Amino acid sequence: ESPLDVQRLREDFPVLEREVGEGTPLVYFDNAATTQTPKQVVEAITEYYYEYNSNVHRGIHQLSQEASVAYEEAHDRLAEFVGASGEREEMVFTKNTTEAENLVAYAWGLNELGEGDEVVLTEMEHHASLVTWQQIAKKTGADVRYIRVDDEGKLDMEHAKELVGPDTAMVSVVHVSNVLGTVNPVSELADMAHEHDARIFVDGAQAVPNRPVDVEAIDADFYAFSGHKMAGPTGVGGLYGKKHLLEEMEPYQYGGEMIRKVDFEDATWNDLPWKFEAGTPVISQGIALHAAADYLDEIGLDRISEHEEYVTEYAYERLSEIEGIEIYGPPLGEDRGGLVSFNLDGVHAHDLSSILNDYGVAIRAGDHCTQPLHQKMDIPASVRASFYLYNTRAEVEALVEGVEAAKNIFA
Ligand code: PMP
Numbered sequence: 001e002s003p004l005d006v007q008r009l010r011e012d013f014p015v016l017e018r019e020v021g022e023g024t025p026l027v028y029f030d031n032a033a034t035t036q037t038p039k040q041v042v043e044a045i046t047e048y049y050y051e052y053n054s055n056v057h058r059g060i061h062q063l064s065q066e067a068s069v070a071y072e073e074a075h076d077r078l079a080e081f082v083g084a085s086g087e088r089e090e091m092v093f094t095k096n097t098t099e100a101e102n103l104v105a106y107a108w109g110l111n112e113l114g115e116g117d118e119v120v121l122t123e124m125e126h127h128a129s130l131v132t133w134q135q136i137a138k139k140t141g142a143d144v145r146y147i148r149v150d151d152e153g154k155l156d157m158e159h160a161k162e163l164v165g166p167d168t169a170m171v172s173v174v175h176v177s178n179v180l181g182t183v184n185p186v187s188e189l190a191d192m193a194h195e196h197d198a199r200i201f202v203d204g205a206q207a208v209p210n211r212p213v214d215v216e217a218i219d220a221d222f223y224a225f226s227g228h229k230m231a232g233p234t235g236v237g238g239l240y241g242k243k244h245l246l247e248e249m250e251p252y253q254y255g256g257e258m259i260r261k262v263d264f265e266d267a268t269w270n271d272l273p274w275k276f277e278a279g280t281p282v283i284s285q286g287i288a289l290h291a292a293a294d295y296l297d298e299i300g301l302d303r304i305s306e307h308e309e310y311v312t313e314y315a316y317e318r319l320s321e322i323e324g325i326e327i328y329g330p331p332l333g334e335d336r337g338g339l340v341s342f343n344l345d346g347v348h349a350h351d352l353s354s355i356l357n358d359y360g361v362a363i364r365a366g367d368h369c370t371q372p373l374h375q376k377m378d379i380p381a382s383v384r385a386s387f388y389l390y391n392t393r394a395e396v397e398a399l400v401e402g403v404e405a406a407k408n409i410f411a
Contacts, residue, residue: 083214180329308338
């Protein structure tokens with residue numbers, strides 16, 4: 001049974017009432033790409049623009065002070081949300097997870113990596129981390145190694161032990177895979193990295209929205225997430241970094257707001273986290289992200305996670321009953337993210353998603369920004385249904401119906 005009153009919660013998301021096509025109720029199963037936004041978060045944006053829209057940090061006037069306080073407190077709130085005790089100093093707002101990856105790759109990687117250093121990734125990394133570290137490695141002469149993914153979609157931890165060694169400088173791993181749903185042992189990987197004096201970056205884009213995350217318990221050096229995948233707005237994400245590391249790092253971008261003192265020769269940098277937020281930052285989005293964190297905490301991340309398991313389990317079982325379906329990732333019963341990726345024999349993922357669209361079901365088809373993983377699995381693409389706190393088992397029936405229909409059409 002689900003611990004959530006889903007029908008009540010759905011009232012917070014007006015978009016869920018809409019229809020698509022010719023009057024078909026929307027079934028939104030593309031939550032791993034972007035979640036829907038509750039009224040409470042939209043209201044935080046509206047309130048900001050109607051009541052105290054203003055630039056932050058520099059103003060003496062009241063609106064600027066109000067905006068500054070709200071924006072700064074949003075950093076404290078998000079730090080707390082992911083378990084960082086260092087408050088705002090350890091929480092940089094970025095555009096998204098991708099920008100957080102690039103920030104660390106440029107500000108830390110460019111300066112710290114060189115010939116002979118190794119960056120250890122996994123075969124299930126999202127392009128946000130894979131492409132970024134690949135290119136920084138090329139610029140610095142470092143080598144990239146990939147921890148193998150086994151047939152069940154789990155990391156081969158024996159291989160990890162072989163790869164992470166004295167030459168390792170950075171381990172960058174996805175917390176929950178956006179394709180396989182695998183929940184990686186990030187704390188164990190952090191210990192491995194630290195044993196060899198390497199740093200660990202955790203991509204939490206698919207973890208922070210739907211399970212309690214504690215960056216200090218994991219002992220992550222860096223941890224990234226996106227607002228638009230956690231009931232927040234687009235245009236904002238977070239980078240947690242251990243204070244001493246962020247302090248040692250060079251800025252990522254230069255300009256206003258990130259400086260303390262400038263003359264014609266040189267400049268010094270502002271305090272954390274502002275040193276990493278050049279120019280006018282993501283003010284309304286950051287404030288709205290605070291509202292999203294409040295919204296999720298009020299429901300309870302434990303309960304959201306339990307609800308997702310309840311829906312995912314059902315989807316997995318129902319889809320498994322269809323002949324010709326192959327589901328990827330760890331089997332049922334293992335700790336899994338709230339998504340199911342699959343293929344239907346003889347039907348291209350894009351055709352399947354197009355038929356599902358006729359049934360009102362929004363899912364994603366393609367390589368989900370993990371082309372190397374798809375190459376390894378020897379499939380051109382896959383279909384992914386991903387769930388959130390407002391999805392129901394009844395909606396899963398619409399998915400199953402659509403898949404059955406596709407099967408008949410292509411039979
Ligand atoms: N990492 C993972 C695991 C993801 O699922 C995503 C989003 N698909 C990203 C990174 C990138 O997120 P964003 O596009 O918000 O930067």
